Amino acid sequence: MTAKKMIVIGGGPGGYVAAIRGAQLGASVTVIESNKIGGTCLNDGCIPTKALYKSASLYHAMTETAQFGIHVDGFRLDMAGVQGHKQQVVGTLVDGVAALLKANRIDVISGKAHLMSNRQVAVSTPEGETTVLSADGIVIATGSEPMMPPIEGIDLEGVVTSEQILKFDFVPKKLTIIGGGVIGMEFAGIFNAFGSEVTVVEFADQILGQLDAEIVKRYAVQAKKQGIAIHKQTKAKQIRKLENQALVCTCEGKKGDFDIESDQILVSVGRIPRIRALNLDEAEIKYSLKGIEVTEHFETNQAGIYAIGDCNGKTMLAHAASHQAIEAVDHFMGVSHEHSATPIPSCVFVNPEIASVGLTEEALKESGIAYLKSKFMFGANGKALTMGEGEGILKVLSDKDGVLLGVHIMGPHASDLIHEATLALHQALDVNAIKGMIHAHPTLSEAFHEAVLGLKGEAIHLAPLKK
Incomplete structure (x- = not known):
């Protein structure tokens, strides 16, 4: 039996995962990457922003070592070193992905x-050739x-x-x-x-x-304390440059x-x-300003052609693209599994970190869903205090029966803590399923346990609510 041929356009976290999954299932795979x-x-x-985030976090931490009884003098910021660390991390990961593609016998062009009709792709190489x-x-x-707004x-320049x-x-x-979205606030x-x-x-x-x-x-309160000025409900109208080269917005x-x-x-x-150069019209693939239109299996209106990740505009997160890649390739290769909505965690690498999964309190109110709410402060968590990171909160939302609907964290290592909550939502766990699980002490994860127990008024380290 001749192996199915699959072309993947793009070698990012959606594309390379799709390629490897296709190879695992026996397809002959070619990846086309323009960059x-x-x-x-x-x-x-x-990846590079998180490398910078680590350097920035360490630099900031050096200013606060006195609280731990450590006095450091004369430290400085070495921009060449910061960039070197970033590039070393990026290079290691990129080389690793390239090695994985090679190990799976995937061709990379x-x-x-x-895109052309009849499942054909024209490739223009840097040498000026077209295949x-x-x-x-x-x-x-x-x-x-x-x-880029108008x-x-x-x-x-600048x-x-x-x-x-x-x-x-x-x-x-x-x-x-x-712009005060995730990217903007991380760079802030x-x-x-x-x-x-x-x-x-x-x-x-x-x-x-x-x-x-x-x-x-x-x-926002913490950002203000750190010295970040935030102007909400504000429109940037014009940018001009002064004679001293300063920019005025x-x-x-x-x-x-x-x-x-x-x-x-x-x-x-x-x-x-990024779909303008794909020639979607000639391939008769439906799309809008939001992205390429797809089914629940991420298939376009043209059978056998799929669109995953940011280009379909559904969830612009790398891990969402990777998950969609598996779903799409499995569907193409005939691997059937029950399709279900999967909770997608999101993380914001600011100080303190923020992570979230499931419904927000605003979404529950708008939907008219009756819910329970519980919060636990990291200031009452022993591990957080030993780290000098007691600022933060862990908020849990559930339905009236105690089934978790949303978890929202601001605090130390929020991006790591969110995954226990994601598993709980993925498996539709309730308070009873979680409260019997022993959480090691002293750990940050105890904050999640306490917040969940608080949904039913059973938290040990929370003062009882006034009736």
Whole structure:
């Protein structure tokens, strides 16, 4: 029996996972990548920003060692070292992905892909050659790119995207960030820790708009204490450059127009699917400004052609792309399994970290769902206090029967703690299923246990609610 041929367009966390899964199931797989294996996540997104986040966190921690009885003098920020660490991490992971593709006997072609009819793909190589490939199935995994709003002066030197700012070789004295979403706030925290005077301009009435409002409100207080200025319900109207090369962003706020002067401006208002160069019209694939239209198995309107990850606009997270890759390839290869909604955790690497899974309290109210709520403060957690990180909260939401519906964390290692909650939601666990599980002491995970027990008024380290 001849192996099915599969083409994957894009070698990011969706594309390379799709390719490896296809190879595992016996397909003959070719990956087409126009830039670097690993995609935006490994090269220009989540991995390099987390490397910078670690450097920033350590640098900030050096200023607070006295509380642990350690006095350090003369430490300094070495930008070449910071960038070197970032590139070493990125290089290691990219090489690892390339090795995995090779080990799975997956062909990798460097070039730009253009979809044609009849499941054909034209590949334009850097050398100027064009090759047409045919396949039984095609997986589109082209990711996304930064959105650039129509602001006058946005093309001025010193105005950068989230991908461009990663290559910085100096810390701007003043940094303005247009956009208070996840990417914007992560960079705000990084540069604030490095010593920049950071100002965030957010059009909506809340930064981190997809998160639970109570968590965001508490984080905003911490951000202000750290020196990050946040202007909500504010529109960036114009950018201009002064004779001294400083950039001025004119903004429209609730009380009228005002100017923000800075050395550099980061534009981080979101990302859009990278699909313009795919030639979707010729392939008769349906799409909109939000992305390529897909079924529950991530198949487009053309049988055998799938779209996963950011390019379908459903959930712009690397781990969502990887999960969609498995679903799509399994469907293409005839591996059947029951399709069900899977809770997707999200993490924001600020200080303190934020992580969330499931429904927010606002979503429950809007849906009219009766719910229970419990909160546990990290200030009452022994491990958090020994770490000097007592600021934070763990919030649990459940239905009236105690089945967990949402968990929202702001605190130390929130990005690690969220996965016990994700498993609980994935398995539709209730309070009784969780309360009998012993959590080691002293650990941060005890905060989740206590918050869950609090749903039924059984938490030991929470004062009883006043009746």
